[in-house]
Amino acid sequence: MTEYTGLEIAVVGMAGRFPGSSTVDEFWEKVLAGEVGVRRFTDEELDAAGVSAERRAEPGFVPMGGALDGIEFFDAKLFGYSPRDAAVLDPQQRVFLECAWHALEHAGHLGGGREVGVYASASVDTYLLRHLWGNPAVPGGLQPLDLLLANDKDTLASRVAYHLDLTGPAITVQTACSSSLVTIHVACQALLGHDCDIALAGGVSIRPPVHEGYQHTEGGILAADGRCLPFDAEAHGVVAGNGVAAVVLRRLEDALADGDTIHAVIKGTAVNNDGASKVGFTAPSVTGQARVIRAAHDLSEVDSSTIGYVEAHGTATPLGDPIEVAALTQAFVHPPQACAFGSVKALIGHLDAAAGVAGFVKAALAVREGVVPPSPYFTAPNPETGLEDSPFFVNREVAPWPLEGPRRAGVSGFGMGGTNAHAVLEEPPSPEPMPPTRSRHLVVLSAASEKALQESRERLAAHLAEGGQELADVSHTVRTGRKVLRHRLAAVVGGQAAGDLSEAWTGSGDRRDVVFLFPGQGSQYAGMAAQLTAEEPVFRAALDECAALLPFDLHEVLADADRLTRTEFTQPALFAVEYSLAKLWEHWGVRPSAMLGHSVGEYVAACLAGVFSLPDALELVTARGALMGALPGGAMLSVPLGADQLDLPEDVSLAASNAPNLSTVAGTFEAIERFEQTVTGRRLHTSHAFHSAMIDPMLGEFAALVSRIGPRAPRIPFVSNVSGTWITAEEATDPGYWARHARAAVRFSEGLTTLVAEPVTVLEVGPGNVLTTLARQHDLRGGTALGSLRHPREDKHDLDTMLAAAGRLWIAGVSVDLGALTADERRRRVPLPGYPFERARHWVDLPGTAPRPIEVVEVLPQPAEVVLPQGDLAVVTGIWQELLGIARIGPDDDYFELGGHSLLATQILARITAELHVTLPAGAIFEAPTPRRLAARIDELRDVEPAQDDEFAALLAEIRDMSPEELRAELDRERDAQEISQS
Structure with missing residues (x-):
């Protein structure tokens, strides 16, 4: 088992686009297959690149290279660019911005909440030099400062930090060909120095026109035939490539504690410079390269005999290759029995400022997968390198790891001018098993448009269909590790539906407040919230807190249908369940701007508002239920008429005004039976005639109890059942009010009208959906009414309803802490499909070539009939x-x-x-x-x-x-x- 020193850095995310591959996964597949991304350009591509027929006919012209296709396309709307500004933005900055998004998404850390640093590098900006300066096709109104900010290397890291809202250091690093490997070194140092908690490091090299080809000159570093053959006997130079890659890094201990997927471990990195001990400024140095490799080994506390693979700088030049092999041979103080050797430049060309990170990604994948990637081009070693007399070899086919023990690899990057970098990587630790503790999970997605949201849904659904990941981990990753955008989707997965996303809710609601509704007696049922009690620790803790304050076994009562029909048990049991639900919602970040309870439900609102403490509220509700339970029985009738439409006899009382066309009346059994003959109604399953004259005998004793307890003024507004409008401090602290509250009609309909005077989202916090149904009979001003628990006749798991409500609240724009849904459970962040960028063409073509118009888009939807402005x-x-x-x-x-x-x-x-x-x-x-x-x-x-x-x-x-x-x-x-x- 590997022992760690506490100075290791974990690679927790990767993203990239390379010649011939658009993702890291595709890149790795092509590396294993030995597929070369360098290719010959078509005549059409050469024409578009402005390559004349005369130049093509010149001796030594090579119409080949590692092109990155589609660089003129960019998701400008997602990042807030106008078409004009997008057209003049350096394609390196656009592509790196999208790559940074995907890398942090791959790591599950795009959602923010931690200090993230950015360390980035780029090549010379040929787009500015060749496409923009002096080009009449450049959009009008642009000033030199505009072009500078859009194209200067100095803005690369800061642009990512700005658009992704990253608040750690943002530093652009430039050391020529070693730049992006140096960014990884600097990022590791920043993490160890606690400059940031997460670091994004990488580089980009895109030099338009990318389909131009190049001119080979005798003695130059560019290959004569478009083939890059590092360390091979036929090696004669490098081929230029274009690409981008970024990695996400964390301190290993933090990554392990946070459940990150770790792809590789950086044991150590080193950077130095050759100084002047070489034949010229651009020449490589054996001494300098050997020193940096030895320094990386020493800092890693790794014996060089345990390294089984080296991702070499490998430029395939007559001078560079022999010096690199000589430096490695010197640096490996304890030579391994066998060490494989390779260079990604053979497949994708030399990525200049992005070369180091490209090789780093390849090496990280090699130690993760435990295979040595092939170099199928290899025929025989360059005799000048001395490979045959060294422990290093170049394998032509995929090979197993050549050494026993932890898989370790080295990565080299050498910059023109002598800045050298080396990193030592190790295989990731085995992931800790994390079995799910819940049976249901909430999956959320968001996007900048409905089209992108649908594409995200399809990608994730296909990914889930492949299996291999815990749904709990998928849910955790999308809830905590992604940007929240306007168009949203939520689905509950698990149970019989498993990973099915076909049953999902979508929308793009504006941010709005939520109001809580607490149901009254009659909504209870045996087993209510039992599954929440079993699976949600926060709910269970609140329920246990209530149970400890009651004079009976609450958990037994909740399971007993007969006892739940008795008022002395029903009212405190309802209170306990609703209070516990409210506490769970509060834990999930959902806090009401206002509340309304129905009869005994108002006590939950009053308790949460601070009128009563929890012990006092439970004492009152228990006494209220006992006093009512001791009264003579009565009946209640639901009538499909509004309160103002009723013509009631003296012995029948209005008990509740529930909706514009729905009321409840109460009285003795005989009175209700007589009244029933005059109207169409439905008997309610209640034991007493609540909110009628039959309650009068208990009012004095109850008021005295309230007086002894001493209610306080509310801290959260709630609506009174008695008045149907906002309760005042005088009412809330008056014992007589709470006596009247038991006797007077429940003005729920009027209260709801007060509550939704402004657009809000209505959430019923209690068993069933009675109040949700009543709320939908009112004008909610475009708002939504949702329930928390299932109806007793619904064959659903409690979490199906609860999580669906959480997802729909989030869709509606209510503030929901999605990370808190499973804050008590350790989960893993897992790689998932990346965001589907909606790219459009934003490009200024070369002067002298057939121009295509700059992409003109309608950023916002327009009405069908457009009235021209005047x-x-x-x-x-x-x-x-x-x-x-x-x-x-x-x-x-x-x-x-x-x-x-x-x-x-x-x-x-x-x-x-x-x-x-x-x-x-x-x-x-x-x-x-x-x-x-x-x-x-x-x-x-x-x-x-x-x-x-x-x-x-x-x-x-x-x-x-x-x-x-x-x-x-x-x-x-x-x-x-x-x-x-x-x-």
């Missing part, structure tokens, strides 16, 4: 459409949802000033972010100072003479002055 609104809309690059913008579309930002806002304000002769304050778009509101602001400014035409004309002339930078500075000064005056 006047100021038309001008504002036209300016927005031009500068954002969007064909259709509606009057109420939000500037920032369209991809607008502060720098572009200054240009928009300058254009409005020039065209409409109105000077808007610098913060105008922030205050009025839609065309309609901005046009209204323009009208307001015209009305305020109509007589200042001369002054305005002078100001306009001054503005017209300003450069964009001067205008931006002036607007900033005006904004600062406004903020100072307001403060």
